[in-house]
Amino acid sequence: MRIIISPAKKMNVDTDSLPVQGMPVFIKQTEEILSWLRSQSPADLQTLWKCNDKIAEQNRGRLEQMDLYKRLTPAILSYEGIAYQYMAPGVFTYEQLDYVQEHLRILSGFYGVLRPMDGVTPYRLEMQAKATIGGHRDLYDLWGLRLYDEVRDDSGIIINLASKEYAKCVEKYLQPSDQYITITFGERSGNKFVTKGTYVKMARGEMVRFMAENNIVDPEEIKNFQRLGYIYCDDLSSDTEFVFERK
Numbered sequence: 151m152r153i154i155i156s157p158a159k160k161m162n163v164d165t166d167s168l169p170v171q172g173m174p175v176f177i178k179q180t181e182e183i184l185s186w187l188r189s190q191s192p193a194d195l196q197t198l199w200k201c202n203d204k205i206a207e208q209n210r211g212r213l214e215q216m217d218l219y220k221r222l223t224p225a226i227l228s229y230e231g232i233a234y235q236y237m238a239p240g241v242f243t244y245e246q247l248d249y250v251q252e253h254l255r256i257l258s259g260f261y262g263v264l265r266p267m268d269g270v271t272p273y274r275l276e277m278q279a280k281a282t283i284g285g286h287r288d289l290y291d292l293w294g295l296r297l298y299d300e301v302r303d304d305s306g307i308i309i310n311l312a313s314k315e316y317a318k319c320v321e322k323y324l325q326p327s328d329q330y331i332t333i334t335f336g337e338r339s340g341n342k343f344v345t346k347g348t349y350v351k352m353a354r355g356e357m358v359r360f361m362a363e364n365n366i367v368d369p370e371e372i373k374n375f376q377r378l379g380y381i382y383c384d385d386l387s388s389d390t391e392f393v394f395e396r397k
Contacts, residue, residue, distance in 0.1 A: 151307040158231025161272035170269035176262035222269025236355030246362040257316040298323035
């Protein structure tokens with residue numbers, strides 16, 4: 151079984167807490183992307199990143215100094231977004247770290263696919279960015295089938311905790327034999343079932359922690375999740391979507 155999750159924009163450097171256990175599998179493609187980014191003008195980069203002047207300046211500085219092989223942070227500790235805050239990998243036990251290293255995969259526009267303990271450096275590049283690298287029309291075209299092939303294991307079970315922007319990298323290539331389950335977190339508002347971005351990110355991180363703490367390898371056990379006020383909602387769920395409602 152594999153679990154897919156999105157990265158986060160905010161990243162840090164932590165070379166002390168845990169040792170890196172490997173390099174990203176697509177590091178050669180990352181070198182190509184880095185070379186292309188360095189060839190872009192400051193104005194083009196800011197348009198690509200869709201950010202303010204301060205963030206653009208910070209990330210141009212990162213590009214100039216970037217070394218893909220030195221002063222690396224395990225990916226799961228590098229990302230600082232809400233989902234990772236609630237996942238709280240810094241306090242995982244060694245057994246829980248082993249679980250996520252085997253089962254969790256982080257999708258990335260810059261690195262492609264990351265195992266939690268792969269060494270990374272801070273970057274800014276969202277999957278939907280209009281990066282025309284090597285004749286490809288965008289990053290989805292550049293990565294193509296590779297991300298699905300790397301994510302899928304022999305079980306064919308993929309648990310989707312990623313945003314739509316990242317999940318589509320895998321969904322496009324699913325085979326009939328795959329068991330692909332999207333986890334949805336939401337709440338009722340009148341006659342509608344709505345999802346709220348911040349709560350969803352919190353729940354995704356908490357779900358990874360729940361699965362790691364309970365060493366879950368059977369998708370049915372995911373239904374036992376009851377954290378942050380969420381509970382499995384059978385009447386809204388299906389074989390391909392597990393829905394959790396916040397009361």
